[in-house]
Amino acid sequence: MRLPAAPSPALPGPAEPAGFSGPPGLRRTAAFLAFSTVAALTAGWPLVARAVPDGEGLGAGQVLRLGPISTQRVSLRVTGVGWRLSRDRSDTGTDFVLTRDGIRLRASRVGLTRPQDADRLWTGLRQVLRASDGGARLGAPRVVRTDTGRAGxxxxxxxGGRSGRAFAFASPARDYGxxxxxxxxxxxxxxxxxxxxxxxxxxxxxxxxV
Incomplete structure (x- = not known):
């Protein structure tokens, strides 16, 4: 999945990726979420890169942490065997891609400026997918819980001919997701x-x- 390019820092705000639609407020929020996904990709990647050489298999139970500082991180634990880190398809920040037997998993940490933006993580993800691939489809969401009970x-x-599931979770303080x-x-x-x-x-x- 290719994310839309971040706008120039000289601009007053993020530009809306192609394909955005809906009320202006929703468009601005979705654009911000798309921008945040890209703009945040500058700090957390070294944590993963130092721990796992490119293409090396990940062990079951191995923990991967995304985020710039310890109080802003989210951790994921590798489930099963056969996953590999694909650094060449990952960005140098809080975003990584794992591959296994024709499966691709992308995890992205998204910064949020307002607590209410946490309620629009799903909308923002839909817009990011459509902006990068006009044929991408994201279904209606239902409630899911993490292993620790956090609702998402x-x-x-x-x-692109692949299918699966997407997930979105907000942090306890609703300042990133x-x-x-x-x-x-x-x-x-x-x-x-x-x-x-x-x-x-x-x-x-x-x-x-954690």
Missing amino acids: QTGSVSE LQVVVLGEPGADAGALREGYALARTAVFAREG
Whole structure:
């Protein structure tokens, strides 16, 4: 999944990616979420890069942390075996891509300027997907919970001939969030896909004690 390019820092605010629609307030919020996903990709990647060489397999139970400082991080625990870190398809910040047997998992930390923006993480994710691929589809969300009980949203997703599920969770203080998209090629192993979904649900935010 290619995210839309961030606007020049000289501009007064983020430009709306192509394909945005809806009320002006919603467009601004979705544009901000898309911009935040890209603009935040500058600090957390070294935490992962130092720990895992490019292409090296990840062990079951290995913890990956995203975020610039310890109080702003979210952790994910590798579920199952066979996952590999794809640094060449990841950005140098709080965003990483894991691959396994025709499955791609992208996890992105998204900064939020207002607590109410946490309620629009799903809308922002839909706009990001459509801006990068006009044929991408994100289904209606339903409630899902992390392994620690934090409520979030999940729904079906399809992009570029792949299909799977997406997840969105907000931090306890609603000042940043996590978006995870798990996509499998046609015929991808169903068990591996389920482990990708389970990996998304391992999310633990800093203020939850990790």
